[in-house]
Amino acid sequence: MPGPWHSLTPHSHDSSDKTDSALESSNRGLRVIGLSFAILTVTAVIQAVIVAFSGSVALLGDTLHNFADALTSVPLAVAFWLGRRAATSRYTYGYGRAEDLAGIVIVVLIALTAFLAGYQAIYRLINPQELSALAWVAAAGLVGFLGNEWVARYRIKVGKEIGSAALVADGLHARTDGFTSLAVLLSALGAFLGFPIADPIVGLAITAAILFVLRDAAREIYHRLMDAVDPTLVDQARTVLAATPGVRKVGSVRLRWIGHTLHAEVDILVPHTLSLVDAHAIAVDAEHRLTHEMPRLRAVTVHPDPDGPEGVDHHARLP
Structure with a gap:
C-alpha cells in the first residue's frame, strides 16, 4: 500500500x-x-x-x-x-x-x-x-x-x-x-x-x-x-512518476543510499475526486514502475495527495 x-x-x-x-x-x-x-x-x-x-x-x-x-x-x-x-x-x-x-x-x-x-x-x-x-x-x-x-x-x-x-x-x-x-x-x-x-x-x-x-x-x-545521490537518479524518478497514469503532478522526491541499495520517499498529486481505493491503485502503480525502472531501488514509500479543489489546502492544520 x-x-x-x-x-x-x-x-x-x-x-x-x-x-x-x-x-x-x-x-x-x-x-x-x-x-x-x-x-x-x-x-x-x-x-x-x-x-x-x-x-x-x-x-x-x-x-x-x-x-x-x-x-x-x-x-x-x-x-x-x-x-x-x-x-x-x-x-x-x-x-x-x-x-x-x-x-x-x-x-x-x-x-x-x-x-x-x-x-x-x-x-x-x-x-x-x-x-x-x-x-x-x-x-x-x-x-x-x-x-x-x-x-x-x-x-x-x-x-x-x-x-x-x-x-x-x-x-x-x-x-x-x-x-x-x-x-x-x-x-x-x-x-x-x-x-x-x-x-x-x-x-x-x-x-x-x-x-x-x-x-x-x-x-x-x-x-x-550525507545521503547525497546523483541528481540524475532524482530526475529519472520524477520522469517515471510523471508518466504514471493518474499522476497529475510530482511533489517531493527523496532518495538515499543505505549500503548499496536505494530507498525512496515520494509525493504525488492525484485527482481529488478519486476514491481512496483508486488513489491507492495509482500509488501502487507508481511504486511498481519505480522499482522496475531503477534496479538498485529496494524500497519505496509513495504518498498520494489530493490535487484540488482550487484554493483548498489539504495540509492546513485543523482547528
Whole structure:
C-alpha cells in the first residue's frame, strides 16, 4: 500500500525480487573481497620470498605493509555480512549503513598510508640510503604494483556496479598500495641509472598521488554519510512518476543510499475526486514502475495527495 501501512507490508511481487537482488549484490561484494584478499596475500608472499633472497629491509617494510593491507578486507567483509541481516524493531532500515562505517575505516587507512609514505620519503631525503640487490628490489616493486592495481580495478568496477561506495573506496585504497610498490620499482630504476636521490623524490611524488586518491575516497564516503545521490537518479524518478497514469503532478522526491541499495520517499498529486481505493491503485502503480525502472531501488514509500479543489489546502492544520 502506498500510505504509511504500505512500507510495512509491501507487495510481494517486488519485495522478494528486490530482496533477492540486494542479497545477490552482497554476495557479489563478498566474492570480490574474498578473491582480492587472496590476490593480495599471494602478492605479499611473493614479495616475502624476494625479501629472503635480497635481504632488503626496505622491501621487508613494503611486504609487511601489503600483508597488513590485505587484512583491511576484513572490516568490509563484516559490513557486507551485516548488511545481509534483516531489519529489526531497533534497526528498522537494516544494517546497510555498516558499509559506510567500513568506508570511514578505509579512508583513515589511506590517510595513514599517505602519512607513512611521506614520512619515509622525507627521512630518506635527509638520510640517504644505498639500495642493494636492485634487480630483486625492482621485481618486488613490480609484483606489488601489478597485484594491487588488479585488485583496485576489480573492486572499483564491481563497487560501482552494485552501488557500494565502501567497496570503491577499498579499491582506491588498493591503488594507493600499488603506488607505494611502484615507488620501490622506480627507486630501484633510479639507483641503477646512478641517481640514488630518485628514491626519496619518487616517494614524495607517490605521496602526492595518494593524497589525490584520499580526496576522492573521502568525498565518496562523505556523500554517502550525507545521503547525497546523483541528481540524475532524482530526475529519472520524477520522469517515471510523471508518466504514471493518474499522476497529475510530482511533489517531493527523496532518495538515499543505505549500503548499496536505494530507498525512496515520494509525493504525488492525484485527482481529488478519486476514491481512496483508486488513489491507492495509482500509488501502487507508481511504486511498481519505480522499482522496475531503477534496479538498485529496494524500497519505496509513495504518498498520494489530493490535487484540488482550487484554493483548498489539504495540509492546513485543523482547528
